[in-house]
Amino acid sequence: MKMNYIVAAFAVALSGNTLAKALDLSAMERDVSIFENVLESALQHDVGKSIRDVKGFYLKHQGIVFNVNVKTGNRWFSRFSDDSGDGAMAFMSLDPESLDAIAEHLGNFGEDLADASREAYHQTMENVRLQAEEVRRSAEQERELSREIRELERERRELGFAKGLEDKDEKAETEQRLKELEAKIKTLQSQQETLAAEQKELKRTMADQKAKQASQKQEAQAATQEKLDQALSKSLCDYGAGLKTLPENEHVSFIVTGLTGSGKQVHVYTKDDIQACVSGKFSVAKLREKVERYTF
Secondary structure: OHHHHHHHHHHHHHHHHHHHHHOOHHHHHHHHHHHHHHHHHHHHHHOOOOEEEEEEEEEOOOEEEEEEEEOOOOHHHHHOOOOOOHHHHHHHHOOHHHHHHHHHHHHHHHOOOOHHHHHHHHHHHHHHHHHHHHHHHHHHHHHHHHHHHHHHHHHHHHHHHHHOOOOHHHHHHHHHHHHHHHHHHHHHHHHHHHHHHHHHHHHHHHHHHHHHHHHHHHHHHHHHHHHHHHHHHHHHHHHHHHOOOOOOOOEEEEEEEEEEOOEEEEEEEEHHHHHHHHOOOOOHHHHHHHOEEEEO
């Protein structure tokens, strides 16, 4: 009986030591911090400048989690576009300095896209910018015509009221002026209609450009997705041995934001699979097959 107590006490002590070792959070924090920097450098090298930053932390009994922030959103284009195509009209109120700032932003954004789609995307956005300037110019002309028409119509009303109080000679002069006003108003209204048709065509063209841009952006995101999937698995195969404090049966997860709009993409790897890849038991391609991935 005494021997059983000794064995039980030894087992409890051994279990406590193992648990304490598994929960050495100071060592865990060191491993996570080091791998965080390694992972960020690896992803920026393999995926590109679209990787903003990587932050890691540990969830007890679950594993290590890394938040990966990907920069692919284009706030300028979404601000001035909508499903009807009328969003492009928002450019009309911008001054040249604002348009220059937008152009600079678009240029910077283009640098973050996958190589295969970068040039085509940038050209499309440049076309959108130029067309937006045309919409603004046309709208400014239309507003000026509207102002002139209102002034002429006001003068016409005043002359019509005064005509009843004038003598014969003055009435003849007023009639002549009224005819001139009518002719000028018709000319300006015709010009206004032409500008309205021009704006409609520009808006249609911009809607087409928007659809083209969306397609190119989707292609670029797919290319970035492929690079990211490969880079995550390769980084774990190459450097995963550094996560030595991760307890058995736990996981390494990546929460990717910015790649799928407002959603988050989650990649979950088991420690066993990571160790198998590190030891060469299977390849990076095999690790990619084993990962669990979902979006929410």
